[in-house]
Amino acid sequence: MNKILYNIKEALPTDAESIAxxxxxxxxxxxxxxxxxxxxxxxxxxxxxxxxxxxxxxxxAIGSFAAGEGELLRIAVLPQxxxxxxxxxxxxxxxxxxxxxxxxALFLEVRLSNTSAQSLYEKAGFQKxxxxxxxYKHPPEDAIMMRIDLDI
Ligand SMILES: CC(C)(COP(=O)(O)OP(=O)(O)OC[C@H]1O[C@@H](n2cnc3c(N)ncnc32)[C@H](O)[C@@H]1OP(=O)(O)O)[C@@H](O)C(=O)NCCC(=O)NCCS
Numbered sequence: 001m002n003k004i005l006y007n008i009k010e011a012l013p014t015d016a017e018s019i020a021x022x023x024x025x026x027x028x029x030x031x032x033x034x035x036x037x038x039x040x041x042x043x044x045x046x047x048x049x050x051x052x053x054x055x056x057x058x059x060x061a062i063g064s065f066a067a068g069e070g071e072l073l074r075i076a077v078l079p080q081x082x083x084x085x086x087x088x089x090x091x092x093x094x095x096x097x098x099x100x101x102x103x104x105a106l107f108l109e110v111r112l113s114n115t116s117a118q119s120l121y122e123k124a125g126f127q128k129x130x131x132x133x134x135x136y137k138h139p140p141e142d143a144i145m146m147r148i149d150l151d152i
Contacts, residue, residue, distance in 0.1 A: 004084050006058050008093045011040050011047035018057045019047070026076045028138045031062075039064065039073070048094055050077075050086050059086045061094045063106075070103035075117075091124050099150050106150060109143040111136055121146050 011019065016037040023030035039045040045064040052058050059077035063070055072094065077087045098106055108126065110117050118128075126146040135143035 004052060004058065004081055004086065006050045006052045006081075006086060006089075008048055008050045008090055011036075011049045011060065013037060013040060015047070015049050015057065015060075016040060019049070019060050022057060022060065022076060022078055023074075025078065027074075031074065036062065046097060048090055048097070050081075050090050052081075059090050061090045063094060063098065065098060065101055065103050068102060068104045070098045070101070070106045072106065072108040087120050088124070091120060095124065095148070095150065099152055102152050104150055104152050105147055107145070107147045109135065109145050112142045112144055118144060118146075124148070 016033040019036045020031065020033035023036075036047060039062050040047045042064070044066050045062070048061045049057060050059040057078065058081040060074070061072065062074040063072050065071070075087065075090060075094070077090070095106065108121065109132065110121065112131075126148045128144050128146050130145040132143040132145060134140050
């Protein structure tokens with residue numbers, strides 16, 4: 001496979017539309033561009049974008065934080081760019097930016113069946129701490145709750 005060159009930056013307001021299109025392609029409960037733009041503009045949240053040399057979206061992450069705790073709300077890599085380290089790079093940049101915002105504990109939830117995402121998170125240092133029964137809809141599924149404590 002050819003090496004994919006990309007950079008990771010905070011999203012611009014104009015990125016909301018392409019992220020919303022990626023949401024449609026990846027998730028059963030896609031977020032709208034206005035919802036994504038809200039997180040991008042919010043002081044207690046941020047949106048990261050990985051883009052290739054042509055400026056096309058390869059992946060993204062959305063997180064929020066308050067009172068020293070943060071949450072990874074969304075992370076995705078478009079199917080054609082997966083398994084080349086982009087998800088890992090976005091997640092590490094996300095953790096770095098949460099640390100810079102004085103976040104001491106970072107949380108996320110993931111579908112029980114989503115073992116590839118669980119593996120990504122565990123490699124970055126997240127640990128499973130609880131299961132929430134029937135947390136997800138469309139289709140119904142349990143959520144694995146994960147957290148990582150950050151050095152701030
Ligand atoms: C989860 C996701 C973001 C990973 O992105 P990616 O760019 O493919 O991830 P990476 O290439 O950095 O892989 C990192 C690790 O994730 C795990 N992983 C990624 N894809 C995997 C797969 N298809 N099967 C098993 N493990 C996988 C592996 O542990 C991998 O490490 P390795 O390359 O040493 O085996 C991507 O698969 C995705 O967008 N999935 C759909 C959206 C999603 O599920 N988001 C999470 C919701 S909680």
